[in-house]
Amino acid sequence: MRFIIILFFVSWFAGNSAKSAPITFNTALPVSNDEVIVRGQYIYGEASGDGMQFSQNTLVLATGYGINSKLALFTVLPFAQKRLQTTMGSRQSSGLGDARVFARYTLLQRDGPGRTFRIAPFAGVKLPTGSSENTDVIGILPKGVQSGSGTFDGFAGVVMTWANTNWQNDSQLSFQSNGVKAGFQSGSGFNADTSFQLRIDDQALGGGAPAYLYAVLEAGASFKARDRLNGIEITQSGGETIHLAPGLQLAARRWIAEISVLAPIVQNLNGAPIKPDFQTRIGLRINY
């Protein structure tokens, strides 16, 4: 039971790691026709409580391809190392996690000189590409330490972007519904995220190429239903979290580098003993 309880914060790590721009989630800005964007992020996070310590190193590789200027396809591949330290010892796993594939379509676009407003719905599926049956010398690993969920999960949402050359605001609503494996179903989740990026400096890089330095502040709220086992709710699961994530972003002509620290400021986890502490991200985006 205790190891089922840690699922919430693990999915908190995984859910945030699977999102793309601004830093912790998506944007409605375009991927041009026949253009490819590659994004890599390294994420480190910790959670603790009740004598347990959880840590996760994740490398996320995301690619976006513009089918046309309005429709883009994205894939997200996470590679994670997870470690749970308890009074009984350490349990850990590493490997490919669950991949995400989704499409985003620009529904509304209003452009002006040096500014734009866009709304783009998106939908996709999380694939069970990560192993959900890893074992160690003790036996099968707890669900929260497994590389993957073992289920196909659907998600959908909408993202809005309002940008000009001095600042940008992205806001996103998303919902995820999870499949069932061996009678276990992780609770559905609803997320609301917003990001504000303010240009604080213009820099001339080598060769006179311009780059913009942004100060970034992101906030998000996650609402997760209780997990179910054979149709019965697990009491100490699910809950709500609100987080803040300040960061910096350097946007050049062909690449964007970014760093942020995400910390929960409100956590109501229905009595779950272990809670997320923080998450740091370092990332790079390259435009081809």
Added chain:
Amino acid sequence: MKFKLLTIGLLISGLAVPALSAEQTTKIRVDGMTCPFCSATSEKALQKIDGVKSVTTDLEAGVITVCASDTAKLDDVTLKELFLKKGFTFVSKEQFDTCKEA
């Protein structure tokens, strides 16, 4: 004889001189570009057009300045389609007879 030699010489020199095309500046107003990524992808597309020599962007004003030969295909239809594919909005263009220094 001298006249024939002179005539032949003039003909050969005339053939040897390459035909020079005139340069022109095209200022293109484009809406929707908000960051260096945006200008880079637009400039890359314009530089692929035959005859384009240089491209610079003023993001604040939303103006891309192109120096190109007067044979470069920079008509409204071409530009509208080019920027549509990039995810931006072509508004208008102005053309001038020479290329100015950046």
